[in-house]
Amino acid sequence: MSLAVAFSAAPGTVVALVGPSGSGKTSTLRAIAGFMRPAAGYVSCGGEVWLDTTAGIDVGARRRRAGFVVQAYALFPHLSAVENVMAGLIDRPAAARREEAHALLARVHLSGIDDRKPSELSGGQQQRIAVARALARQPRVLLLDEPFSAVDQPTRQRLQAEMVELRGELPMPVVLVTHNVDEVARLADSLVLLADGKTVASGTVNEVFGRFDLRPHTGHFETSMVLHAPIGAHDPSTGTTFLDHPAGRLSVGLMAAAPGSMARIRVRARDVALAVGEPGRLSIRNRLRATVSEIAEGEGQAVDVRLDVGGETLIASITREAVRALDLKVGQPVVALIKSMALDRPGDFG
Amino acid sequence: MDWQALWLSLHLASLTVLLLLPLAVLLGRWLAVTRISGLSLIEATLALPLVLPPTVVGFYLLVAFSPRSWFGDLWRQVFGGTLAFSFEGLLIASVLINIPYAVQPAQRAFEAIGNELREAAASCGMSWWRALFRIELPLAWPGILTGMVLAFAHTLGEFGVVLMVGGNIPGETRTIAISIYDRVQAFDDAAAGRMAAVLLLISLLVIAATLLLSQRIGKRRG
Numbered sequence: 001m002s003l004a005v006a007f008s009a010a011p012g013t014v015v016a017l018v019g020p021s022g023s024g025k026t027s028t029l030r031a032i033a034g035f036m037r038p039a040a041g042y043v044s045c046g047g048e049v050w051l052d053t054t055a056g057i058d059v060g061a062r063r064r065r066a067g068f069v070v071q072a073y074a075l076f077p078h079l080s081a082v083e084n085v086m087a088g089l090i091d092r093p094a095a096a097r098r099e100e101a102h103a104l105l106a107r108v109h110l111s112g113i114d115d116r117k118p119s120e121l122s123g124g125q126q127q128r129i130a131v132a133r134a135l136a137r138q139p140r141v142l143l144l145d146e147p148f149s150a151v152d153q154p155t156r157q158r159l160q161a162e163m164v165e166l167r168g169e170l171p172m173p174v175v176l177v178t179h180n181v182d183e184v185a186r187l188a189d190s191l192v193l194l195a196d197g198k199t200v201a202s203g204t205v206n207e208v209f210g211r212f213d214l215r216p217h218t219g220h221f222e223t224s225m226v227l228h229a230p231i232g233a234h235d236p237s238t239g240t241t242f243l244d245h246p247a248g249r250l251s252v253g254l255m256a257a258a259p260g261s262m263a264r265i266r267v268r269a270r271d272v273a274l275a276v277g278e279p280g281r282l283s284i285r286n287r288l289r290a291t292v293s294e295i296a297e298g299e300g301q302a303v304d305v306r307l308d309v310g311g312e313t314l315i316a317s318i319t320r321e322a323v324r325a326l327d328l329k330v331g332q333p334v335v336a337l338i339k340s341m342a343l344d345r346p347g348d349f350g
Numbered sequence: 351m352d353w354q355a356l357w358l359s360l361h362l363a364s365l366t367v368l369l370l371l372p373l374a375v376l377l378g379r380w381l382a383v384t385r386i387s388g389l390s391l392i393e394a395t396l397a398l399p400l401v402l403p404p405t406v407v408g409f410y411l412l413v414a415f416s417p418r419s420w421f422g423d424l425w426r427q428v429f430g431g432t433l434a435f436s437f438e439g440l441l442i443a444s445v446l447i448n449i450p451y452a453v454q455p456a457q458r459a460f461e462a463i464g465n466e467l468r469e470a471a472a473s474c475g476m477s478w479w480r481a482l483f484r485i486e487l488p489l490a491w492p493g494i495l496t497g498m499v500l501a502f503a504h505t506l507g508e509f510g511v512v513l514m515v516g517g518n519i520p521g522e523t524r525t526i527a528i529s530i531y532d533r534v535q536a537f538d539d540a541a542a543g544r545m546a547a548v549l550l551l552i553s554l555l556v557i558a559a560t561l562l563l564s565q566r567i568g569k570r571r572g
Contacts, residue, residue: 035469061472068473074466078488087484088474137475 003027003038003197009141009173009190011046016184016205017177019194019217025177027197029143032175033068034061046140046172067134067142067172071149073126075118081105081129082114088136104132109162124155131166142174148183160186161256185226185266193217210313212296212304223269223304225314231259240340246310247288247336252343269304269317271342275335276326286338290314292330295323307336351544354521355529360552362437362525363505366444367498370452373445374497378456379486383468397454399447408514411443415515440516440523447511448501455500459493460486492564499560503553 003024009015017025030036032043034050037058043051045066050059067088075084085101092100102114108128118126127147134142147163148156164186167174176187184191184205192202193214200217201208205226208214215223229245234254243250243263255263279287293313294306303323305316314336328334381393399407415433416422425433433439463486471481487494509527516523518532526549533542 033469033473035472061469062475062477065475066473068469070466070470072466074470076467076470076485076489087471087476090475090480133470133474137473 003031005192005194005197005199007190007192007199007202009175011171011173013189014167014174014176014187016188016191017175017194018179018184018191019200022196023194024197025194026145028194029068029145029175029177032141033066033143034059034064048140065137065140067137067139069127069130069134069142069144069147071146073118073130073150075126075129075133077118080115080117081110081121081125084118084129085132085136088133091137101132101136104136105129107135108132108166122155123151124159127151127159128162131163135170139172141172142170144174144176146177146179148178148180163187165257181222181224182266185224186264206313210306210315223315223317224266225269225312227265227267227309227312227314228262229265231255231257231261231263233259245288245312247290247312248286248310250288250338250343251285251340253340265343267314267338267343269315271338272307272314272316272318273337274305274307274316274318274322274326274328275337276328276332277335279335279337282337284337284339286340286343288314288336288338290334290336292328292332292334295328295330297323307334309336351541351548352524352526352529352533355524355526356545356548358437358521358524359506359526362440362444363502365441366448366505367452367502369441369445370448370501371494371498373449374452374456374494375482375487377449378453378494378497379460379482379490381453381457382460382463383465397450400450404447404508404510405514407447408443408511411439411446411511411515415439434515435517435519435523437516437522440512440525443511443515444505444508447508448504451500451504452497455493455497456490459490459496462493463489495560495564499556503556506549506552 005024005028007015017028019025027036031038031041031051038053040053041051042053043049045064049057050064051057076087079087082098082101082105085104086097089097089100105111105114105128108131110125110128110132113121113125118129121129127150131147148159151159160183167187176183178184188205190203191205191208193200193208195217201211201214209223209225227245227250229243229250232242232244232249234241236254239254240251241253241255243252243265250265252265257263273284288309290307290309292305293308296304296306297320298304301319302317303320305318305323305328307314307316316336381389412434413419414421417426417432422433429438433442467485467489468481471485476484507527508525509531512523512525512528518524518528524532526545530542530545530549533545
């Protein structure tokens, strides 16, 4: 296949490669890891050139130090959990390997399963081992190929939460291939949108999510935006976490992270309602002070209203009739209403 | 009971397997992963001994062993003897005709490992040899063992090629299979029966041991 993709990722950030099947996401990862040699290409990582076809440079896969977690994990079936991780530690002195592997397993929240074979472990446990093995080599880049696709929904939620936690500690860039909009919203800093082996768009998650002209490519993953806000407080008695967003307080389902840490909330455009003036007594707890920045009328009933909320962008999908009734205009102050129950639910790109 | 022939057969079979083992591992692994064009032609050539009549294989080997051929001539210059009707010639013939029995199961076993695991080994920074010994051989060895057992058993039973290339020289080329034929020709049914029974027993033991071994390993692997 032909592949025309270019992007870069800063250390400690996560780039998501998103696109339909056959769009070249996995091929891109394989080219980075050194398992696919493009006819023409350039890959450099941490100041080291791994591939430069014009200069005739092609570093072998085993020398590239790319941590690769593939969809089916590719654990060594004859080795135990700890031995699988030790396989990634061959650069380390033999005596220290077992202990280091043990520590890596603990880091991905696995303990007490050191001596089990992959076939005796659940999908979630296998995924964690694959991540630990990839990290064992102290890779210059971490490549994740749909790492959450082979597990059930509750496990996926848990693994994603753990990955959110882990990503803050990782010193290397992470390239994540995914179909899932929640994964992008929760994990990615930037996004490369691929179609037919070409880059359609790239930028921060909100830059790409917020572009109406990308609808033909992103339409199937439902318009949404990501809000960032520090966690203010937890209220376990009502199962609520409060976020201090500059445009107003947000209440969401109870989160695991400590108060003060930054949270990301994905807000679907269709879950945002607008009010002009003070909305009064409502069950909707999330009310953000917003300013209308764009009104994009499409062909059907829906109109996308772009809002500025405390410096961030939110999109509200409302009816044409509502736009008329409220007499919405660009620059007008409004209140964006979001049901707490609508926040941060899992959803697929399809 | 022709113990000398039995011993010669076991000796020949063991040496054949010993020589075939590295060949099966390296050639089987290469065939499993290579993407060169003309692979089918190579595979077909290697499989020829399966379909060719033993007399045809034997005839070509005799031609090659003859001092008039470059191979036979080279052999004579280096080792100072002829290969036809010698144990060494028999061994070469045995290795050649057993290539498909040894290599094909090994190739299938290496194919079954899949590229993902090979790439995972490379991602871990393993060298080619390290990946072979730590990952591929532990996974592929039941298939390799199957090939070795097949080659061993097939060597014990080979008749046509042995007769063509080795003839029937006691202690040099008379294998147990030839000896049984000999006894039958001499109407010594009792001796032929004893040797046939011994061969049957050995074959059974080898196969049973192989099955047991691979079952136990299979269980341990989970």
